[in-house]
Amino acid sequence: MVEVREARYFIAVAEELHFGRAAERLHMSQPPLSQAIKGLEQRLGVTLLHRSTREVRLTSAGAVFLDQCRGLIGASTAAEAAARHAADGQAGALRIGAVTSAFTDPLPQALHAFRQDHPRVEITAEEVDTHVAVQALRRRELDVALVRQLATPPDCQRVTLRSEQFVLTVPAGWAATGVAPEDLASAAELPWIWLPRAISPDYHDQVVACCRAAGFAPEARHTAHSITSQLAMVACGLGVALVPESAAPRPGSPESRSTYVVRLDRTPTIDLAAVWRRDTTTLIDDFLTSTRAAIQR
DSSP states (O other), X not given: OOOHHHHHHHHHHHHHSOHHHHHHHXXXXXXXXXXXHHHHHHHHTSOOEEEOSSOEEEOHHHHHHHHHXXXXXXXXXXXXXXXXXXXXXXXXXXXXXXXXXXXXXXHHHHHHHHHHHOTEEEEEEEEXXXXXXXXXXXXXXXXXXXXXXXXXXXXXXXXXXXXXXXXXXXEHHHHHTTOSOSSSGGGTTSEEEEOOTTTOHHHHHHHHHHHHHTTOOOEEEEEOSSHHHHHHHHHTTSOBEEEEGGGSOOTTSGGGGTEEEEEOSSOOOEEEEEEEESSOOHHHHHHHHHHHHHHHO
């Protein structure tokens, strides 16, 4: 295997076609340079240079080897630069996992800001359930996850990005005909669109707590696998669902024409949190900064 040092030696000799000038260019004496090139030829089993008392010329093998040495030096320089950029948080890769609702808010704004400051970072994103995300972090398949997680695994760190109230979402047609509930208790007898506990235990338990505080256990007639799916099923007129306020359709949005939102008083809150392994990196810190800024805006 050719060392980078040897490649630099050979490039200098091949470009100068003079061992003395090449040695001066490399800031070394001529004898060690001559020995290094001779040792390289012996190890490769080819003649790279024709030498005479009057001149030094490249052989055909030497010309091909020169191109390869230049490529090796270029790759070495690029590797050094990449390492420095990665250490500064300006390059590398960031693997993000997030629950479905986070792709509506705050990820679009967070990723836009992060890309502006880190154009050389390769970003990959994956939609994941909360419990799957934590497992993927531990297996090092993800670097950071945005989840509805209350507890923090011992080998991970967690920060709450947003703590929010629940709202009740109802098919817009129900509101037009006077069927829509005015509060949570009046939704007790309505069909509910449910998110199974296995998908997001903390989220599920908080929804149950909301209903229990209102004095009833809901009829879970329909099942969804994400908050986005719950809202789509509400828009289809199948039933009602409790969702975090940030996930609900905003007034004036296209979705608001098919979904009516009932604001509730004093419901338990649900967190959107970022979770990552304790061996944090500059990229994760910068991504969290962008995400917090997106939420504050």
